[in-house]
Amino acid sequence: MPSEDYHKAMRQGLKEVKAAQALGEETGPRTLPDAPEKLAVRRESLGLAEIPVEQIDGTCNHLRGDAFSRGFYPILPADTEFAAKWSALCRIHLEEGIRDPVKVVEYLNHFYVMEGHKRVSVLKYFGAITIPATVTRLLPKPSDDPEVAAYYEFLDFYKMTGLNFIVFRQPGEYPELLEALGRSDSDAWSAEDIYSFRAFFYMFRDAYLRGDWDYTGISLAFLTYIKIFGYQESCGKMPSQICEELSRIRPEIQNRLENAGTALLLEDDVKKPRFSFYTPGRVCAAFIHDSSAAASKWVYSHEYGRHILENFTDGQVRTLSYENVRTDGEVDQAVEDAVRRGANVIFTTTPKLLLSSVRQAALHPDVKILNCSLNTSYPSVRTYYPRLYGAKFIKGAIAGTLTRDGCIGYVADYPTYGSIASINAFAQGARMVNANARIYLDWAHLRDGGAVGRLQAQGIVYIDYLDRLAASTGTQMGNRHNLALIQTHWGRLYQSLVRRVMEGSWKQEDQGSSAVNYWWGMEQGVVSVLCSRRLPTGPRRLAGVLREALKADRLDPFYGVLMDQSGRVVYGDDAPMPADRILSMNWLLTSVEGRIPQFKEFTEKAQELIKLQGVERQSEP
The missing domain is CATH 3.90.1530.10 (Conserved hypothetical protein from pyrococcus furiosus pfu- 392566-001, ParB domain)
Incomplete structure (x- = not known):
């Protein structure tokens, strides 16, 4: 009635x-x-x-x-x-x-x-x-208001699709959706594409609302879901399966809805346990690499860290290793095999395996999975990475004492989280000891290549490249004398991460809806600077003094007034810069000559990593 x-x-x-x-x-x-x-x-x-x-x-x-x-x-x-x-x-x-x-x-x-x-x-x-x-x-x-900026992205999406039921309120999320859908162009969708997308979305909607979620978050939940499980791979699923998978990635969705981001854990407070209290082999740690130790220095260094973990824990930890694991299917097989063989901790050692790691964490909630990356927002997978900018600061100071004309070269890899901070810290170190120092920046993975050669052609003698500070004595790389290099102690890092599992502090470090990122540096013994015997006594002693001052918090590379290349004050508080701002730096100091290139200027291989870990470029002044 x-x-x-x-x-x-x-x-x-x-x-x-x-x-x-x-x-x-x-x-x-x-x-x-x-x-x-x-x-x-x-x-x-x-x-x-x-x-x-x-x-x-x-x-x-x-x-x-x-x-x-x-x-x-x-x-x-x-x-x-x-x-x-x-x-x-x-x-x-x-x-x-x-x-x-x-x-x-x-x-x-x-x-x-x-x-x-x-x-x-x-x-x-x-x-x-x-x-x-x-x-x-x-x-x-049009304005800089995030909601308005996101709305104009919606208008572009609407022109392509005519769809009005996907709503985002932050800029960048519509392009993120298109990328997750595998669409790199701005062409209008076909009627078949629109029909398929609409049908899948409303099936997803049905599953989503069964989970007692608020409808206002459905678009972000949809984006999170297809990024993890894939759009094409999910189109044939039933609502019941989607509903189950949604419950498994609830922390990831909650993170996006609450904009909880990442909690940076900068201190390593877990003490070394008394291993005799533990049953031998209690922890089995599997390492999954996308290349091999024979072909990649990166994988080799992680494998060396794995051997230290296994050989210096009194038999309490056994390890497994999987190399050349690149595709989603290969990751699935490696994880399944590792779990079958008793792995309760899994390390995936490249950001390229992040989303596969998140998917596997949803399928294996009892296994602790960690990925070697920075600033990711997936609470079910903890991340870890060395904090390098303190060591870069020391190398900048060394270069500043050596250069005669004040010109110092710096070759960066990618504009990813933390890398801009390393460039700026290097410049800060150089300027601390040499007021005339200028840092000439180039990039190793541009399409046209030749970064070191371009710097050498300008007559620059001291160049920092591949974490090594070297003096050029000729035109060939083989004629460069290494003076100082950064060493990451992966074994020390892996031992500390596994201790969290062994002595029970893992749960205590949970940060609610925020993802957890271990970002450790010199103070935690994860990063060090090695000086060559070729280095004069003065700069070598300076490096030691700076190292002790950084470790004791008596010195900070980013303290006080900082200005970018346009002369704008980007930080002026009478206190050290917060870690999250250091991590997400997207500007260069006024003492740096060079720029952050556009995405299209990098090689395709570099673009893959930048998509996952790249900082947002600062808009032009």
């Missing part, structure tokens, strides 16, 4: 009102913030369209706030004329169906009702997914 339906709908509306009052929020639908001519630089008529019912959350008439809850459920008493008209519409819907479209204004992906409030209310009560509407779009003035 329509009258019974009204009472049920009214109870739901009053429940929403009570919940909003408890939170001190508005109880009715949002109202259009201002007059259309003030809000928009122009308006567009979209004609008749199917709009998602959940996105109809506003009204153009503020008086309607007294008749509806935030979710457009009725709240006026059952003996009012309003209730009678609502019940009459309910009867029409049950007998004939509501055919007349409502009229709405769309602004920043919110739909505000002009005509048809009761139609929206009735259709929402009966569980409609979309509602036909005549839509007028108000286009805001």
Whole structure:
């Protein structure tokens, strides 16, 4: 009966009102913030369209706030004329169906009702997914506001697809979605592509809502899901399977919804356990590499760390190693084999294996999986990486004492998290001992190559490259004398990470919805600077003094006023710069000659890593 339906709908509306009052929020639908001519630089008529019912959350008439809850459920008493008209519409819907479209204004992906409030209310009560509407779009003035910037990305997405049910509020998320879908162009989608995407999304929607999630987060949840499990690989799944997988990656979704990001653990407070208290072989640690020790210095160094872990823990830890594991399928096989052989800790030693690691963590929640990367936002996989900028600061100071003309070369690998901090720390060290020092920056993985040669052609003698500071004595790399190099003690790092499992502190370091990243450097004994005997006594002693000062927190590379290349003050507090700002640096100091290249300037192999770990380039001044 329509009258019974009204009472049920009214109870739901009053429940929403009570919940909003408890939170001190508005109880009715949002109202259009201002007059259309003030809000928009122009308006567009979209004609008749199917709009998602959940996105109809506003009204153009503020008086309607007294008749509806935030979710457009009725709240006026059952003996009012309003209730009678609502019940009459309910009867029409049950007998004939509501055919007349409502009229709405769309602004920043919110739909505000002009005509048809009761139609929206009735259709929402009966569980409609979309509602036909005549839509007028108000286009805001472009600005740096994140929501506005994200909206203009939506407009590009809308031109390609005509789809309006994917809503992001932060810039960069629509391009992230397209990348996850495997679409690198801006061409219009075919009717078949649109149909397939829509069908899969609404199947995902059904699974998502079964999990008692709030609908407002569905777009971010969808993005997180397809990044981990793949879009094409998931299109054939049933809602029950998607629902199960969603429950497994709940921490990852919660991280995105709360914008919890990454918690950097900078100190290693876990003490060395008394290994005699543990059963031999209690911990089995598997190492998964994307190359081999014979072909890659990176893999070789991690394998050396693995041997130290196994050989210097009194038999308490046994290890497994898997090399040349590159594809998702190979990762699946390696993890399954490692788990079958008793592995309870798994290290994947490259950022390229991150998403595969997250997927495997969802499938094996009892196994602790760690990935060698920085600043990732997947709580189920902890990450680790050496903190290098302190050591780079020391090498910069060494170079500053040696150079005669103040010109020092620096060849960076990729503009990834932490790498810009290393460049700037090197420059800070050089300027500390030599006020005339200038750092000439080039990049090793540009498409045109030849970074070292370009610096040598400028007559630069001292060049930092591949974590080595060297003096050029000729035109060939073989004629460069290494003076100082950075060493990462992977064995020390792996021993400390495994101790967390052995002595039970793993759970204590949990950071809620935030991902955990161990970022350890010289203070924790993970990073050191080795000086050559060729280095004069003075610079060698200076390196020792700086090392002790950094370890004792008496010196910080990023303390005080810092200016970028445009002369803008980017940091001026009378305190060391926070670690998260150091990690995500995307600007260069005024003493650095060079720039951060655009993504397209790097080789394809470099681009793969930059997609995973690249810092966002600073906009041009």
